[in-house]
Amino acid sequence: MRGPMTPEDQLARLTKQLDLTKDQQAKIKPIIEEQHKQMMALRDDTSMSREDRMAKFQQIRKESFEKMHPILNA
Secondary structure, eight states, X not given: OOSOOOHHHHHHHHHHHHTOXXXXXXXXXXXXXXXXXXXXXXXXXXXXXXXXXXXXXXXXXXXHHHHHXXXXXX
């Protein structure tokens, strides 16, 4: 598969890797969808340098992880 994963693909991958419950999936899905939306908008933004865009991508990923982390089990 080439290109970014869809939010559904990401959720399926996380569900398989982390054995997420239905409740966890329901809570994580909107976080993934928002991340995807931000990433796509950033990808289409040509006003930033490549380095700035990459830094922003990392920031979006970090913020998403911080939102997901409390939902996950040990």
